[in-house]
Amino acid sequence: MSPRADLKPRLYSPGPTEVPPYVLQALGSPITHHRSPVFSEYLMEVSENLKYVVRTEQDVYMVLASATGTMEASVSNLLSPGDKAICVRGGKFGERWSEICTAYGVEAINIDVEWGYAVDPAVIADTLKKNPDVKAVYTTLSETSTGIVTDARAVAEVIGKTDAVMVIDATSSLGATPLLTDQWGVDVVVGGGHKALTIPPGLAFISLSEKAWKLAANSKCPKYYLDLKKYRSSLAKQTTPFTPGVNLIMGLRESLKAFREEGYNRTMRRHEILGEAMRAGVKAMGLEIYPKAPFNGLTAILAPDGMDAGEIVKTLRNKYGITIAGGQDSLKGKIFRFAHMGYADRMDVPFMLAATEMVLADLGRPVAEAGKGVGAAMEILNREWPKLASITD
Numbered sequence: 001m002s003p004r005a006d007l008k009p010r011l012y013s014p015g016p017t018e019v020p021p022y023v024l025q026a027l028g029s030p031i032t033h034h035r036s037p038v039f040s041e042y043l044m045e046v047s048e049n050l051k052y053v054v055r056t057e058q059d060v061y062m063v064l065a066s067a068t069g070t071m072e073a074s075v076s077n078l079l080s081p082g083d084k085a086i087c088v089r090g091g092k093f094g095e096r097w098s099e100i101c102t103a104y105g106v107e108a109i110n111i112d113v114e115w116g117y118a119v120d121p122a123v124i125a126d127t128l129k130k131n132p133d134v135k136a137v138y139t140t141l142s143e144t145s146t147g148i149v150t151d152a153r154a155v156a157e158v159i160g161k162t163d164a165v166m167v168i169d170a171t172s173s174l175g176a177t178p179l180l181t182d183q184w185g186v187d188v189v190v191g192g193g194h195k196a197l198t199i200p201p202g203l204a205f206i207s208l209s210e211k212a213w214k215l216a217a218n219s220k221c222p223k224y225y226l227d228l229k230k231y232r233s234s235l236a237k238q239t240t241p242f243t244p245g246v247n248l249i250m251g252l253r254e255s256l257k258a259f260r261e262e263g264y265n266r267t268m269r270r271h272e273i274l275g276e277a278m279r280a281g282v283k284a285m286g287l288e289i290y291p292k293a294p295f296n297g298l299t300a301i302l303a304p305d306g307m308d309a310g311e312i313v314k315t316l317r318n319k320y321g322i323t324i325a326g327g328q329d330s331l332k333g334k335i336f337r338f339a340h341m342g343y344a345d346r347m348d349v350p351f352m353l354a355a356t357e358m359v360l361a362d363l364g365r366p367v368a369e370a371g372k373g374v375g376a377a378m379e380i381l382n383r384e385w386p387k388l389a390s391i392t393d
């Protein structure tokens with residue numbers, strides 16, 4: 001598409017997300033050689049700040065891959081063919097856990113959760129009781145395809161009482177919803193940079209607890225590029241086993257500096273306010289939120305009766321320059337998803353709500369009362385946003 005002044009491209013998709021100017025600028029830095037003292041300094045700074053985001057004292061390794069790369073690493077590094085693992089499936093990303101396990105000859109015991117609902121920790125407890133030889137439980141913090149958030153603390157409590165290792169896919173949620181890794185006893189966290197951490201796609205993260213490293217010591221699945229022992233011994237020498245994503249790391253460095261400056265708790269509360277305001281606006285407009293346990297970084301909205309959500313997505317793109325996401329598989333045509341994670345402030349909420357209202361009118365389904373959604377959101381934003389300044393950590 002040729003550049004236009006009258007149709008600004010705007011990205012509200014749940015990955016990749018909008019990249020802030022201070023990150024874009026760093027991405028364009030002259031290339032630093034990865035075997036140089038100055039790059040080692042950057043690497044260690046970014047590694048420290050990643051530990052701050054992941055809330056762990058363990059190393060957080062960066063892999064040049066999309067987030068599925070470290071999802072795969074968490075299977076190939078922990079398990080052996082023939083091992084049993086529980087996979088919680090309540091959407092596209094939970095299904096991916098099961099597919100990766102199967103690809104490595106691991107027996108996947110699937111817990112199928114109705115889409116739109118979060119897993120009940122008691123079901124995990126029960127499945128573990130019935131299968132005491134399970135080595136790992138694969139879960140998803142925010143299931144981006146449905147917009148739910150898992151009660152990771154309760155799940156960790158259940159799994160922590162057993163010998164099984166808890167793995168959580170925190171790709172879209174890392175930096176947008178609390179995950180107190182060490183405090184809650186979550187063993188393995190995987191994630192990526194192109195959701196709430198505001199960098200372009202290409203970096204995936206993983207951290208392992210002591211319990212997970214013990215399991216990893218006996219793992220017989222084949223691995224080479226994703227062999228985490230290589231990443232561990234390299235990072236101890238302030239370097240990486242292979243050529244890292246040098247400029248992505250330069251971008252992440254700026255993103256994490258901004259994150260630390262804002263502070264963990266304030267960032268979490270910001271996302272909470274954005275999520276609450278967005279949901280209040282959607283409901284005031286007369287629309288329905290799809291997930292029963294909504295994630296604050298993303299709002300999945302049910303298309304009104306008889307409307308194709310795909311038309312909403314297409315019209316937003318073609319007429320307004322706004323990119324959002326539709327539904328996948330059984331949710332195709334049923335939901336449309338706006339992200340408000342990472343580089344998102346209070347003005348994004350009325351913007352997304354107004355866009356929704358405009359597109360519904362375009363498609364012949366105007367809301368009952370114009371501006372009611374924006375008004376409901378503004379009420380929350382005006383009340384809660386100023387309080388963010390008093391959160392200092």
Ligand SMILES: *Cc1c(COP(=O)(O)O)cnc(C)c1O
Nearest residue numbers: 015066067068093142144171172
């Ligand atoms: C985006 C995402 C992934 C990773 O997908 P990639 O295409 O490999 O980046 C995994 N899990 C969740 C929950 C996600 O949102």
